[in-house]
Amino acid sequence: MSAALAETAHSFLARYEGLREHLPGDGAARQAAAAAFAAIGLPGPRDEAWKYTSLRPLAEIAFHAPLAALADPHAPSALMPALDMPRLVLVDGRMQPDLSVLPDGVRVSGFAAAPEFGALPGAGRDAMAALNTMLAEDGARIEIPEGVDAGVLAVISLASEAAHHPVDFHPRHAIRLGAGARLTLLELARGHGVYLHNPLTELHVGAGATLVAVRLLEESHRSFHLSGTYAEIADGGSYELFLLHLGAGLARSEIDVTLAGRGARFDLRAAQAIGEARHGDITTVVRHAAPHCASRQSVRTVLDGRARGVFQGRIEVARGAQKTDGYQMSQALLLSPDAEMDTKPQLEIYADDVKCSHGATIGELDADQLFYLQSRGVPQAQARGMLVHAFLAETVAALPHAGARELAEAAIEAWLGARSA
Amino acid sequence: MLEITGLAAAIDGKDILRGIDLKLPQGEVHAIMGPNGSGKSTLSYVLAGRDGYEVTAGSARLDGADLLAMTPDARAAAGLFLAFQYPVELPGVGNANFLRTALNAQRRARGESELDAVQFLKLARAATKQLAMPDDMLKRNVNVGFSGGEKKRNEVLQMALLRPRLAILDETDSGLDIDALKIVAEGVNALRGPAFSALVITHYQRLLDYIVPDRVHVLVGGRIVRSGGPELALALEADGYAAIAAEAA
Ligand SMILES: Nc1ncnc2c1ncn2[C@@H]1O[C@H](COP(=O)(O)OP(=O)(O)O)[C@@H](O)[C@H]1O
Ligand SMILES: [Mg+2]
Numbered sequence: 001m002s003a004a005l006a007e008t009a010h011s012f013l014a015r016y017e018g019l020r021e022h023l024p025g026d027g028a029a030r031q032a033a034a035a036a037f038a039a040i041g042l043p044g045p046r047d048e049a050w051k052y053t054s055l056r057p058l059a060e061i062a063f064h065a066p067l068a069a070l071a072d073p074h075a076p077s078a079l080m081p082a083l084d085m086p087r088l089v090l091v092d093g094r095m096q097p098d099l100s101v102l103p104d105g106v107r108v109s110g111f112a113a114a115p116e117f118g119a120l121p122g123a124g125r126d127a128m129a130a131l132n133t134m135l136a137e138d139g140a141r142i143e144i145p146e147g148v149d150a151g152v153l154a155v156i157s158l159a160s161e162a163a164h165h166p167v168d169f170h171p172r173h174a175i176r177l178g179a180g181a182r183l184t185l186l187e188l189a190r191g192h193g194v195y196l197h198n199p200l201t202e203l204h205v206g207a208g209a210t211l212v213a214v215r216l217l218e219e220s221h222r223s224f225h226l227s228g229t230y231a232e233i234a235d236g237g238s239y240e241l242f243l244l245h246l247g248a249g250l251a252r253s254e255i256d257v258t259l260a261g262r263g264a265r266f267d268l269r270a271a272q273a274i275g276e277a278r279h280g281d282i283t284t285v286v287r288h289a290a291p292h293c294a295s296r297q298s299v300r301t302v303l304d305g306r307a308r309g310v311f312q313g314r315i316e317v318a319r320g321a322q323k324t325d326g327y328q329m330s331q332a333l334l335l336s337p338d339a340e341m342d343t344k345p346q347l348e349i350y351a352d353d354v355k356c357s358h359g360a361t362i363g364e365l366d367a368d369q370l371f372y373l374q375s376r377g378v379p380q381a382q383a384r385g386m387l388v389h390a391f392l393a394e395t396v397a398a399l400p401h402a403g404a405r406e407l408a409e410a411a412i413e414a415w416l417g418a419r420s421a
Numbered sequence: 422m423l424e425i426t427g428l429a430a431a432i433d434g435k436d437i438l439r440g441i442d443l444k445l446p447q448g449e450v451h452a453i454m455g456p457n458g459s460g461k462s463t464l465s466y467v468l469a470g471r472d473g474y475e476v477t478a479g480s481a482r483l484d485g486a487d488l489l490a491m492t493p494d495a496r497a498a499a500g501l502f503l504a505f506q507y508p509v510e511l512p513g514v515g516n517a518n519f520l521r522t523a524l525n526a527q528r529r530a531r532g533e534s535e536l537d538a539v540q541f542l543k544l545a546r547a548a549t550k551q552l553a554m555p556d557d558m559l560k561r562n563v564n565v566g567f568s569g570g571e572k573k574r575n576e577v578l579q580m581a582l583l584r585p586r587l588a589i590l591d592e593t594d595s596g597l598d599i600d601a602l603k604i605v606a607e608g609v610n611a612l613r614g615p616a617f618s619a620l621v622i623t624h625y626q627r628l629l630d631y632i633v634p635d636r637v638h639v640l641v642g643g644r645i646v647r648s649g650g651p652e653l654a655l656a657l658e659a660d661g662y663a664a665i666a667a668e669a670a
Contacts, residue, residue: 367472372509375469376523376579377497377530386522390513397513
């Protein structure tokens with residue numbers, strides 16, 4: 001860890017020391033996380049998992065805790081999407097009951113009111129998870145009882161810029177679906193200004209339950225989004241994640257999924273669209289711990305300017321996980337000679353009767369496709385835009401919820417619009 | 422009208438077209454026939470403006486304007502349409518959106534008003550119906566998962582909607598059964614008139630039974646070695662290219 005990063009880590013630890021008496025929940029868990037964080041610090045270039053993503057830019061910013069009470073809770077309403085569905089709204093990492101519309105059939109509370117840390121597989125090893133556990137103050141807790149189809153629910157995280165200086169927040173979310181339950185979750189992150197959003201989500205998908213999650217990152221271009229999602233899927237359960245990285249100066253989504261029961265499934269369809277000198281990183285670990293499980297991951301990345309994209313995907317197949325079906329594909333489109341994509345697939349297979357494959361492509365726009373469009377009268381710049389849009393839109397075309405699909409498509413359009421402007 | 426004079430073109434330094442002269446007056450349909458590798462597709466790509474061809478001599482003018490100086494989209498807006506021998510698949514681009522974008526881009530370039538979704542759909546439905554194409558062809562991604570015949574019909578659909586002044590059909594008939602062939606021919610014949618001309622590239626006389634050309638040109642080794650009336654196509658069918666080429670040499 002560089003001296004500058006060590007100093008940043010130190011300031012987070014000092015914050016914890018100052019706040020520890022006031023933080024909710026299990027003090028011992030926090031203390032253990034703080035000890036772990038003090039020992040490992042913020043990840044640096046020598047950390048294998050962070051080889052392609054440097055946190056150095058974090059060290060250039062003096063972060064503060066967000067204001068405890070917003071003077072005007074409606075301040076960030078310009079960021080609020082027009083959604084006709086139940087929603088939980090967080091501003092600067094804190095739940096805002098006044099802005100939220102609670103759903104039926106779902107038990108919802110805030111982490112601050114019911115603070116509980118789950119038993120994460122990776123928390124002890126991962127610095128950002130430890131940082132979250134150390135400083136988490138609030139977050140959404142969602143519980144769908146057994147057999148309930150809860151429809152659609154939005155969780156909206158806004159960064160307000162109310163404090164007029166850079167803030168960091170570490171919300172702790174927990175989502176639990178009972179056996180046979182269903183939920184479509186729309187996770188939106190938007191913001192203004194400079195901030196660090198470091199959410200950690202613990203997910204439990206019960207036997208035969210289905211979680212469809214659409215996660216749209218439209219964070220400020222000067223922000224840092226470093227998120228961890230730790231999921232455990234029971235037998236016959238399914239977690240389908242549509243992930244769109246469209247914002248943040250530096251975004252890293254770590255997705256850690258354990259297929260714990262027979263026949264469990266994980267589907268990831270992700271797209272990153274990154275321009276200028278921004279950075280996007282999708283890092284996944286999928287653990288096949290039981291037989292007859294399937295995982296499908298497809299990540300598409302569009303890079304413009306001097307942007308850098310990363311996809312690291314690890315598939316681990318445990319000894320007893322026979323008939324595993326694992327697939328992983330990364331496709332990158334480079335729109336500029338200065339953009340860079342780093343792909344690192346890893347397969348660790350300890351069972352013999354499995355089907356696992358991975359692939360990666362990196363390329364430019366297809367000249368034949370461009371010419372075909374131009375030969376029909378479409379000017380070159382517009383033709384390029386259409387092909388980039390098509391590349392990204394295929395990711396969300398399979399989205400089962402029409403409202404979510406429209407929102408995702410609008411977000412892609414907005415990204416393309418901003419690019420050509 | 423299209424006027425090609427002494428046109429020569431090379432790919433990677435290899436001469437493919439070796440001096441082509443061809444006049445296609447407005448309102449006429451000409452056929453180009455020739456063996457594989459004679460340069461038929463190269464000619465159509467050079468006229469449409471695809472990258473990778475070096476024009477080493479000659480010119481091509483459409484209604485007096487220098488085609489070779491224009492970008493491909495400007496050529497399209499000027500009225501040129503190429504039905505590709507191998508239509509390109511566009512995953513993630515819906516066919517209706519593709520067609521409307523193309524039509525409106527051309528209209529914009531010509532200073533005409535754009536069509537809204539409703540106006541466009543009405544036109545598109547009428548065209549699919551006329552070409553006996555299922556409506557769902559508009560909803561699918563451009564050429565993705567289309568059979569060979571469907572791809573060719575989709576080219577004809579684009580032509581019907583874009584209403585070019587000059588259409589170049591590059592072996593649109595190859596791989597089509599007789600019913601599809603008739604539909605393609607009807608698509609071309611429906612556009613025939615004083616303001617439309619076409620260059621129909623084909624291997625077989627068969628298509629020319631349905632699209633009767635005003636003239637037939639034989640392209641061999643990058644040169645037009647013979648031109649004549651529709652009867653030339655019949656002679657080719659009977660005697661083969663070798664005889665014609667030997668005679669011309
Ligand atoms: N991209 C290319 N690179 C090199 N040679 C090419 C390329 N395209 C075509 N050719 C060559 O140019 C000649 C003419 O090809 P083409 O125009 O496709 O013929 P046709 O359409 O009459 O069958 C052939 O010898 C072919 O091999
Ligand atoms: Mg050809």
